[in-house]
């Protein structure tokens with residue numbers, strides 16, 4: 160009996176290792192995406208080491224969200240899924256939009272790219288480039304001190320962007336921002352015309368206030 164118990168424990172340990180490894184890979188990919196998105200606008204001194212630092216800081220951020228932010232788990236889920244690349248409808252689990260199928264916002268993933276790449280592009284779009292995400296970014300940017308630019312690492316990895324900002328407050332703002340980005344992006348996919356889409360985007364400030 161003792162030996163079979165030991166085996167079960169061993170197997171469980173191996174499975175847990177696999178999970179931890181997969182998670183670590185997903186975090187690296189997420190941080191890599193966040194840094195790469197920035198590199199398009201700003202010169203990144205060393206993208207790899209920046210992504211590595213972001214991943215290293217992540218466990219502490221996760222603890223902050225899970226232990227200190229007293230919100231129901233449902234409100235934390237989008238962020239948790241985002242960092243594991245598991246957001247349904249935003250490239251999660253490798254789900255990519257069909258080739259040639261566009262959004263009312265005018266965005267299309269790279270046609271020549273394999274589906275794994277298109278899935279990552281969809282995540283970047285939903286949580287950074289889509290019309291709803293742009294509006295969320297504008298709302299946040301307006302609240303920031305002059306000269307501070309909101310970057311994907313701030314919102315995706317909860318990297319505080321100013322020292323005077325409490326990490327818990329910033330985490331709550333980011334979780335809200337991400338949830339609104341996702342919900343508006345999903346709504347936009349259902350829109351048939353630009354007028355309807357503009358209406359969805361116009362709701363962003365109210366949605367942010369409601370969620371906070």
Ligand SMILES: [Zn+2]
Pocket residue numbers: 262264265266284288289290344347
């Ligand atoms: Zn879009």
